[in-house]
Amino acid sequence: MSxxxxxxxxxxMVEMVRAWPKNEPFKWESICEGARGILGYKPTRQALDKKPALAYAYEVKKENLRSEADKLSKVTRPRTTLEAMEKIATLQEENDQLRAEVARMAEIANRFIYNGSLHGLTRAKLMAPLPNKKNPHS
Known part of the structure; x- marks a missing residue:
């Protein structure tokens, strides 16, 4: 009995939808079946669709899956395994370099904030927006 x-x-159920496996079909029927483990019975699509948070999570996940598929369709496919391995190695190297740059920038930002606070600058003053280039005295 429901x-x-x-x-x-x-x-x-919203968490279930957000964590939906990419290799599983994503449709209301599958979600109803997945909800059986939470509710103890298989609800109808209409019962789940009446819950705004769940309906919104479904739409967001569906859109994410569509945009992911669009992105993948635009990626050029390597002709050989060697070409794919070279591309992966290049991307990993670039990723490592970017991570190192971000770490250095974070260290510099922390140093600026620390030294600024030692000299009486508040966080608000340190985080103030840059002046307008057209009128730097505004």
């Missing part, structure tokens, strides 16, 4: 769907149930 029971009322609680807010806690909805939160669990």
């Amino acid at each position: 029971r009322a769907i609680t807010d806690k149930d909805v939160r669990q």
